[in-house]
Amino acid sequence: MDVLLQQLFNGLTIGSVYSLVALGLTLVYGILHIPNFAHGALYMVGAYITYTIMTSLGLHYLLSILTSIIAVGMISVLMERLVFHPLKDSTPIQHKVAAIGMLLFLESFAQLIWGADYQQMETPFGQVIDFFGLTVTMQRLIIVITAVVAMILLYLFLKKTFTGATIIAMAQNREGAHLVGINTNKVAMLTFFISGVLAALGASLTSPINLVFPSMGHLVILKAFVIIIIGGMGSIPGAILGGYIIGFSESIGATYISSDYSDIISFALLVIILTIKPQGIFSKGGV
Amino acid sequence: MAAFFNKRNIVVGFILLAVIFPFITRNDYFLHVMTLAFIWMIAVYGLNLLAGYTGYLSLAHAGFFAIGAYAFGLLTVKAGFGFWPAFLLAPIITTAMGFLIGLIALRTKEHFFAIYTLCVGYIIYLVIDKWEGLTGGVRGLIGIPAPSSIGPLTLSTPIAQYYFVFVILLLVIFVIYRIIHSLTGRTFIAIRNSEELALSLGISTTKNKLISFVLSTFFAGIAGVLYACFIRFIGPDIGNLNITFDLLTYMIVGGIGTMSGPIVGTLLIVWLSQNLQFLQDYRMLIFGPLLTLMVIFSPRGISGLFALWSAKRTRKLKPKTSNVEEQA
Amino acid sequence: MFLETKRLTKQFGGLFAVKDVDFSIEEGKINAIIGPNGAGKSTFFNLVSGLYRPTSGQVLFKGKDISNLKANKVAKLGVARTFQTTHLFEQATVFDNVIVGHRLRTKANLFDSIFHTKRLKREEEQCKEKALEVLQFVGLEHAVDHLVANISQEEKKRVAFALALATDPEIVFLDEPTAGINPDETAELSELIEKMAENGLTICLIEHKMQMIMNLAEQIMVLNYGEKIAQGTPEEINRNEEVIKAYLGGSTSA
Structure with a gap:
C-alpha cells in the first residue's frame, strides 16, 4: 500500500510537469494550428538557463527560475515572429519542418554552450519531509504546488481578463477574431510567450530530480503530444487531465509492469487511441 | 526541345561523374562517404515519395530503415541465412511491417499522422534498444556479412561495393521516376493537393496512400539493408529520431517533391559536413536554421530554385506540353 | 427520378446542418439550391457526393441507394462535383x-x-x-x-x-461556381453551364447570385437553417412568401 501511495505521489509530480508542458503546446496548437515540435527544445533551454544563472551568478533557485521563464518566453516570441509568422499561409508540412529546424538548432546550440554532459541541478529544497505519512522531498512538493498555482493563474488569466478572452476567442475562430478587431498578431505573440514560460517552468521545476542535458526535451515533447491528443488538441482542461493521466500511468506502470518499458506506455497508449479514434478522443464534429 | 536535351545531359553527366568518381579520388575514405551518401539517397527517395508527392510526412522513416537493417542483420547473423536470400527477404519484411503500420497510421491525417508516426518511430527505436535478447540492445549487432560475389563478380572491395550500391540507387531512381511520371504518380499528387478533390474525382485515397506509404517503407528497408551489409555493424541509434531528421534535412534542402532533390540535398549536406569536420557535433547549428530558412524562402529546396531559374530563362521558348513536376 | 434525397439529415454534435430534406433532380435540367449563409447548402452537397455520411435519410441515384457509398465510389457512378475553392496544383x-x-x-x-x-x-x-x-x-x-x-x-x-x-459524369454538382469573379465573367460561366446542360448533363448548383440563378435554373430549392422551405420554378420561388421572409430576415448575402 505504501509503495502504491508513494508511486501515486510520484505520478502527481511527473504529471504536474507534463501538464505544464502540454498546456503550452495545446495553447499554441489551439490558436495557430501549429504542432510546435520545437517546444521540447524550449523546455531544455529553460532548464539550462536556470542552471546557468544558479551556478554562474549564484542567484537563488526561485529567482533563477523567474529569469529563465521570462527569457524562454522571449525566445518563444522570437520564434513566432521569425519563423511561424512568415509561414502563416503555408502548408502543414512546412510548419512541422520549420519547427523541427528550430529544434535541431536549439539542441545543437545547447550542446555548443553547455556541452553534451549531464548536469546536476542543485535545489535549496532537498530536505525530506513527512507528508501525511509519506516521506517526500520538499522539491517534489514544490513541483506540485507551483504547477497547480501556475495552472490556476493561467485559468484566471484566460477566463477573467480581457486579454485572456481574446486568446480564447481566437482559438475558437481565427477569422472571426480578426474581424471583430482582435489584433491576431499580438495574441499569437502572447500565446507563444505563455507557452515558452510554461515550458521553462516545467523544466526548471523537474531538473533537480532529473538531469539537465541537450536532448532532455525529446521524451517530454513526445509525451506532451500524446497528452494533447488524449486531451483533445487545443483543449486546456484536456491537457491538464491528460498530463496527470500519463503521469500516473507511467509511475504505476514502472512499478508494476517494467521500468525498462515505462517510456513506451504513453506511446503505446497513443497508438491505441489513434488506432481506435483517428481524430483523437475529444475531437469535435465528424464525417 | 532544348530544355529536354539539357536535362538529359545533366542526367548523363551525373551518371558519368559517379562512374568515374572512384578513379578521380583514389581515396578509400571518400569512396566510403560517397557510398554511404548513396544509401541515404535511397532512403530519402522513399521519404520524398510519401511526403513530397503524396503529402504525408512520416517521422517513422528511420524506424523502417532500422527494421530493414536489423531484419537483414538478424537473418544473416542469427538465423544463418545466406547473403542473397536475406538481401531479398529483409526489404520484404520491412514492407510487411510498413503495410501493417500504414493501415492504421493512415487513418490519421496531417499533424496527427506526423505525431503518430513520430511515436511509432520512437517505439521501434525503444524496442530495438531494449529487446536485448533479440537485437543485442545497445551493444548492437556485429559480424554482418559483406555482399557475397555474384558469379565471378566479387563485391568485397570498396570500389565494388561503391558500384553495387550505385547500381541499386540507379534502379531505385528509375523506379521512382516511372512511378511519378505515370498515372500512379498523378494520383499521388492529386491526393497531396486535396484529398477531398481526389476523392470526388473517384480516386480511392485510402488505397493510394497505403501504396505510397508501403513503397516508402520498402525503399527505407532497402537502404537499411545496404547500410547493414556495407557498415557491417548496426546499433539501435540507426533507428533514432536524429536519423529521421537527417533524412528530412536532405529532402527539404534538396527539394521536397522534386525528382532531383534527394540527390542534391544529400550530396550537398554530406559533403558540407565532411568539409566542416570541426562542426561535426554542432552541424545542426547550421543545418537547423538552413532547414527553417529553406521552408520559408524556398519551399521546394535547391531543385525548386533551379527549376524556377531555368523556367525564367526558357520562358520565351514554347513550353512542351505535359510533364508532371518537371524539375531540374 | 434521376437523383433524389429522402428525408436527408446530417447532424453535427446535436445541431442539424441538414434536416429532413426531400429533393429531386430532373435529368438534363439545371437545378439550383439557394439559401442564406449557413443554410446547409454545402453540407447537402457533401452528403450527396459522399464526402459525408448522412445521419439519417437516403440519397438515391437512378433508383440506387448511394447514401453510404464513399465519395470515390459515388464519383465512379457518374456523380461529379466542384468545390468553392478550386484546389488546383x-x-x-x-x-x-x-x-x-x-x-x-x-x-x-x-x-x-x-x-x-x-x-x-x-x-x-x-x-x-x-x-x-x-x-x-x-x-x-x-x-x-x-x-x-x-x-x-x-x-x-x-x-x-x-x-x-x-x-x-452524368450529373455535375457545382458549389458556388461564380464566387469571387466579376459580372462579365459570371455571364460567360453561365453560358458554359448552359452548354453543359445542352450536352445532356444534369446540373445542380449552389449560388448566391440571385439574378444569375433566376435566369439559369429551371428548378430551385431553397434551404434555410438546414430545412427545405420552398421548391419550384424561378417564378414560383420569386413569389414565395417564406423565401422572401428568410432572405429579408436572415443574412443579406443573396
Whole structure:
C-alpha cells in the first residue's frame, strides 16, 4: 500500500510537469494550428538557463527560475515572429519542418554552450519531509504546488481578463477574431510567450530530480503530444487531465509492469487511441 | 526541345561523374562517404515519395530503415541465412511491417499522422534498444556479412561495393521516376493537393496512400539493408529520431517533391559536413536554421530554385506540353 | 427520378446542418439550391457526393441507394462535383491538372506504372485525350500549357469544371461556381453551364447570385437553417412568401 501511495505521489509530480508542458503546446496548437515540435527544445533551454544563472551568478533557485521563464518566453516570441509568422499561409508540412529546424538548432546550440554532459541541478529544497505519512522531498512538493498555482493563474488569466478572452476567442475562430478587431498578431505573440514560460517552468521545476542535458526535451515533447491528443488538441482542461493521466500511468506502470518499458506506455497508449479514434478522443464534429 | 536535351545531359553527366568518381579520388575514405551518401539517397527517395508527392510526412522513416537493417542483420547473423536470400527477404519484411503500420497510421491525417508516426518511430527505436535478447540492445549487432560475389563478380572491395550500391540507387531512381511520371504518380499528387478533390474525382485515397506509404517503407528497408551489409555493424541509434531528421534535412534542402532533390540535398549536406569536420557535433547549428530558412524562402529546396531559374530563362521558348513536376 | 434525397439529415454534435430534406433532380435540367449563409447548402452537397455520411435519410441515384457509398465510389457512378475553392496544383500546367480527372476510368496499377506496360501507355493516352477534349469544351484550349499559377480566377473555375467533366459524369454538382469573379465573367460561366446542360448533363448548383440563378435554373430549392422551405420554378420561388421572409430576415448575402 505504501509503495502504491508513494508511486501515486510520484505520478502527481511527473504529471504536474507534463501538464505544464502540454498546456503550452495545446495553447499554441489551439490558436495557430501549429504542432510546435520545437517546444521540447524550449523546455531544455529553460532548464539550462536556470542552471546557468544558479551556478554562474549564484542567484537563488526561485529567482533563477523567474529569469529563465521570462527569457524562454522571449525566445518563444522570437520564434513566432521569425519563423511561424512568415509561414502563416503555408502548408502543414512546412510548419512541422520549420519547427523541427528550430529544434535541431536549439539542441545543437545547447550542446555548443553547455556541452553534451549531464548536469546536476542543485535545489535549496532537498530536505525530506513527512507528508501525511509519506516521506517526500520538499522539491517534489514544490513541483506540485507551483504547477497547480501556475495552472490556476493561467485559468484566471484566460477566463477573467480581457486579454485572456481574446486568446480564447481566437482559438475558437481565427477569422472571426480578426474581424471583430482582435489584433491576431499580438495574441499569437502572447500565446507563444505563455507557452515558452510554461515550458521553462516545467523544466526548471523537474531538473533537480532529473538531469539537465541537450536532448532532455525529446521524451517530454513526445509525451506532451500524446497528452494533447488524449486531451483533445487545443483543449486546456484536456491537457491538464491528460498530463496527470500519463503521469500516473507511467509511475504505476514502472512499478508494476517494467521500468525498462515505462517510456513506451504513453506511446503505446497513443497508438491505441489513434488506432481506435483517428481524430483523437475529444475531437469535435465528424464525417 | 532544348530544355529536354539539357536535362538529359545533366542526367548523363551525373551518371558519368559517379562512374568515374572512384578513379578521380583514389581515396578509400571518400569512396566510403560517397557510398554511404548513396544509401541515404535511397532512403530519402522513399521519404520524398510519401511526403513530397503524396503529402504525408512520416517521422517513422528511420524506424523502417532500422527494421530493414536489423531484419537483414538478424537473418544473416542469427538465423544463418545466406547473403542473397536475406538481401531479398529483409526489404520484404520491412514492407510487411510498413503495410501493417500504414493501415492504421493512415487513418490519421496531417499533424496527427506526423505525431503518430513520430511515436511509432520512437517505439521501434525503444524496442530495438531494449529487446536485448533479440537485437543485442545497445551493444548492437556485429559480424554482418559483406555482399557475397555474384558469379565471378566479387563485391568485397570498396570500389565494388561503391558500384553495387550505385547500381541499386540507379534502379531505385528509375523506379521512382516511372512511378511519378505515370498515372500512379498523378494520383499521388492529386491526393497531396486535396484529398477531398481526389476523392470526388473517384480516386480511392485510402488505397493510394497505403501504396505510397508501403513503397516508402520498402525503399527505407532497402537502404537499411545496404547500410547493414556495407557498415557491417548496426546499433539501435540507426533507428533514432536524429536519423529521421537527417533524412528530412536532405529532402527539404534538396527539394521536397522534386525528382532531383534527394540527390542534391544529400550530396550537398554530406559533403558540407565532411568539409566542416570541426562542426561535426554542432552541424545542426547550421543545418537547423538552413532547414527553417529553406521552408520559408524556398519551399521546394535547391531543385525548386533551379527549376524556377531555368523556367525564367526558357520562358520565351514554347513550353512542351505535359510533364508532371518537371524539375531540374 | 434521376437523383433524389429522402428525408436527408446530417447532424453535427446535436445541431442539424441538414434536416429532413426531400429533393429531386430532373435529368438534363439545371437545378439550383439557394439559401442564406449557413443554410446547409454545402453540407447537402457533401452528403450527396459522399464526402459525408448522412445521419439519417437516403440519397438515391437512378433508383440506387448511394447514401453510404464513399465519395470515390459515388464519383465512379457518374456523380461529379466542384468545390468553392478550386484546389488546383498551382505549379503545374492546366493540362497536367486535368489529366488525373479521368483516372477513375482507368485500371493501370503500380505494376503497370513501373514496367510501363501497354495498358499504362494506352490509358495515359486516353486520359490525355480526355483532358484535351474537356479543356476544349470549357474553352481553355489556349491555356492548356499555362501554369495554373498564371491564369485568372475565372480560368481556374473553368479548369475545375474540366476536371469534373473528365470523370465522364452524368450529373455535375457545382458549389458556388461564380464566387469571387466579376459580372462579365459570371455571364460567360453561365453560358458554359448552359452548354453543359445542352450536352445532356444534369446540373445542380449552389449560388448566391440571385439574378444569375433566376435566369439559369429551371428548378430551385431553397434551404434555410438546414430545412427545405420552398421548391419550384424561378417564378414560383420569386413569389414565395417564406423565401422572401428568410432572405429579408436572415443574412443579406443573396
